Amino acid sequence: MGGPVMTATALNLVPTSFDPDTSHFCSQDGVRFAGRHLLVDLWHATRLDDLAHVEETLTLAVAACGATLLRIDLHRFTENNGISGVAVLAESHMSIHTWPECGYAALDIFVCGNCDPYKALPVLKAAFRPGNIQIAEHKRGLLP
Amino acid sequence: MGGPVMTATALNLVPTSFDPDTSHFCSQDGVRFAGRHLLVDLWHATRLDDLAHVEETLTLAVAACGATLLRIDLHRFTENNGISGVAVLAESHMSIHTWPECGYAALDIFVCGNCDPYKALPVLKAAFRPGNIQIAEHKRGLLP
Numbered sequence: 361m362g363g364p365v366m367t368a369t370a371l372n373l374v375p376t377s378f379d380p381d382t383s384h385f386c387s388q389d390g391v392r393f394a395g396r397h398l399l400v401d402l403w404h405a406t407r408l409d410d411l412a413h414v415e416e417t418l419t420l421a422v423a424a425c426g427a428t429l430l431r432i433d434l435h436r437f438t439e440n441n442g443i444s445g446v447a448v449l450a451e452s453h454m455s456i457h458t459w460p461e462c463g464y465a466a467l468d469i470f471v472c473g474n475c476d477p478y479k480a481l482p483v484l485k486a487a488f489r490p491g492n493i494q495i496a497e498h499k500r501g502l503l504p
Numbered sequence: 505m506g507g508p509v510m511t512a513t514a515l516n517l518v519p520t521s522f523d524p525d526t527s528h529f530c531s532q533d534g535v536r537f538a539g540r541h542l543l544v545d546l547w548h549a550t551r552l553d554d555l556a557h558v559e560e561t562l563t564l565a566v567a568a569c570g571a572t573l574l575r576i577d578l579h580r581f582t583e584n585n586g587i588s589g590v591a592v593l594a595e596s597h598m599s600i601h602t603w604p605e606c607g608y609a610a611l612d613i614f615v616c617g618n619c620d621p622y623k624a625l626p627v628l629k630a631a632f633r634p635g636n637i638q639i640a641e642h643k644r645g646l647l648p
Contacts, residue, residue: 373547373548373606373607373608373636374547374606374607374608375606375607378605378606382605383584383603383605383606394601394603394608394610395601395610397543397610397612399541399642399644401644401645403517403518404517430579430588431577431579433575433577433590433592435574435575435592437594440527444574444592444593444596444597446577446590446592446597446599448577448579448588448590449588450581452588452599452601452610453588453590453599453601455590455596455597455599455614457538457539457596457597457614457616459527459538459645461522461526461527462518462519462522462527463517463518463519464517464518464538464645466538466539466541466596466614466644466645468541468612468614470599470601470610470612472601492517496642498543498640500543500545500610501545501603501608501610
């Protein structure tokens with residue numbers, strides 16, 4: 361009786377004036393959300409120390425998703441020849457971090473609107489020839 | 505009887521010569537992995553359209569995690585005043601994408617080695633005053 365009263369306003373995550381269509385929120389299986397975020401782990405992968413190849417692959421993967429590339433930033437780490445690459449997109453981002461010494465690469469692909477992050481997978485498979493792939497999907501910004 | 509024989513080599517995800525200590529893999533609760541990756545959703549958040557504030561917050565959050573900033577790339581979207589910001593780190597990356605029109609921001613914090621991604625949370629809470637936070641953690645590059 362004496363506790364705080366949870367109002368409808370407090371429970372709502374977004375203002376009542378918010379229109380998910382105008383903000384290009386995704387719609388799938390009856391739910392609305394801001395975007396799809398894939399975490400992709402590649403194992404037994406090759407060419408993870410090839411900077412030009414990583415840059416070309418990111419560019420192709422972004423295009424395959426139907427996304428718009430704003431900038432790619434790449435760094436090579438001298439200790440293990442690993443590469444970090446981040447592509448900033450009009451629809452969020454795509455990143456790759458590689459450990460060539462163990463054939464491992466960690467990627468994430470976060471895209472909003474009508475982009476399809478799964479379209480990046482054939483590009484990544486062709487480019488890095490992984491023996492094993494693990495994928496997790498998160499729907500980011502899931503509306504109540 | 506006629507199917508492929510799965511060998512120990514095929515089951516192993518990394519070469520036998522690989523040393524996770526040399527590659528600065530994390531160790532926690534008896535498992536080894538490349539890094540921690542947090543997906544952080546902020547709701548009812550403020551100052552999501554303030555580019556200088558977002559840049560300062562990313563810089564402070566990176567430092568709080570104990571990570572080394574290599575570069576920050578920021579973009580503003582004219583349609584909704586949203587901001588995309590990506591910080592490339594020596595230990596992977598941190599990103600933020602904001603939808604000011606609904607008080608929502610999607611962040612991810614991926615750090616390797618001895619960095620602690622959770623140390624970014626107090627910085628984010630102080631900077632954006634979210635009414636609600638959702639967090640998912642992935643251990644990336646989990647060794648068998």
